[in-house]
Amino acid sequence: MNTPLFKEVAIENYTDLPTAIAAGANRIELNDNLAVGGTTVSRGVMSESSRYAAEHHIPLTVMIRPRGGNFVYNDTEIKIMEADLFSAQELGVDGVAFGALTPDNKLDTDALEQLMAAAGGMSVTFHMAFDAISPDDQPAAIDWLADHDVDRILTHGGPLTTPIDQTLTHLKTLVETASGRLIIMPGGGITVDNADHIAEVLSVKEVHGTHLLKY
Template sequence: MTLLKEAVVENFTDIPAAVRNGAYRIELTDNMAVGGTTPSKGIIAEANKYLTEQNVELTVMIRARGGNFVYNDTEVKIMEADIFEAQQLGVDGVAFGAVTADGELDEETMEALIAATGGMNITMHMAFDALNPTSQLSAIDWLADHDVTRILTHGGALDTPIEDNFDRLKEYTEYAAGRLVILPGGGINADNMETVAAALNAKQVHGTKVVSYK
């Protein structure tokens, strides 16, 4: 089976090359230097138009700011509005995540954001890795029960090699049991993605370097 590559881009310019070089899905974001924030409406619109013509999926990052994933009411309203915009533009999916100050899944915020999606695919992004490890399996249950499509995760701290986190990623995948997709990301590139996918029995990988942008 062909490995499905989700390529992360932060501008429209890189999208045609990413598609040409085998991207199955694009995650469109802005400000990758801070881990990604919501891109502008104009970029989303042009990316969605192009990718629809190319029959390539588009996921848009929904994040009000860099930093942690603990959001106040105003930030939640901003992200709800951004999700509505993405929905109106016909985007395939959105990626977001919210965590409480004590490291639990922020179910109230997640419910509000999920309610705004209107049937788009939902990715719980790497906010998942900010959860208390003891809470991650129950979070998988909650996310699966709330129709989340996939969880993007490194399996541990982002500054650790992904190979060091294989056991944890395997645990997530086995526990999810097909209820949602565990999407490995962080430190995956064109050189190691086949090895990572084989070790994890993963059918999809995510990263800024899984395809060429030339």
């Protein structure tokens, strides 16, 4: 018997959490400001969401991102992200999603090492900042992230303006490059209608989206 597809559902704030869990989300990615791709929720939202998700035995991943826009952060922004990571850890959050790049869109390894240390054993997703990295540099980025205990990469396989059915070839290449060392989790344009097909084409077991469930 085939294992059902594992669906990580991105939500905005606490308001959508009970509905998403009731509709069958396997994991929640908790954000504020989804219109800009997601930023970090308040400590209060994080606390209540963590409690509710734990009571319902659903893992919670919290977006750690201080603002919209690019993924090039200064020292103060990295400090803010560290503080949010410590809060997430203290509140019993299962996982966190973050990313940091240099001005030339390579991994900011110094910042990422700081953030990984602050994550302190929580499950780590490198989010769609990955898609800003040049395809030529992505294999080396996968190697570094796998070597530094990142659990998964959330990726659209190209710019979000490109429909996901046109990025499947590149996504398949990323899955092959990762070779099971970490999870490549496709997202962006995956819906309840196309999720199973995309997972089958890519041979992946996890997908991410805001429209993965029937409400």
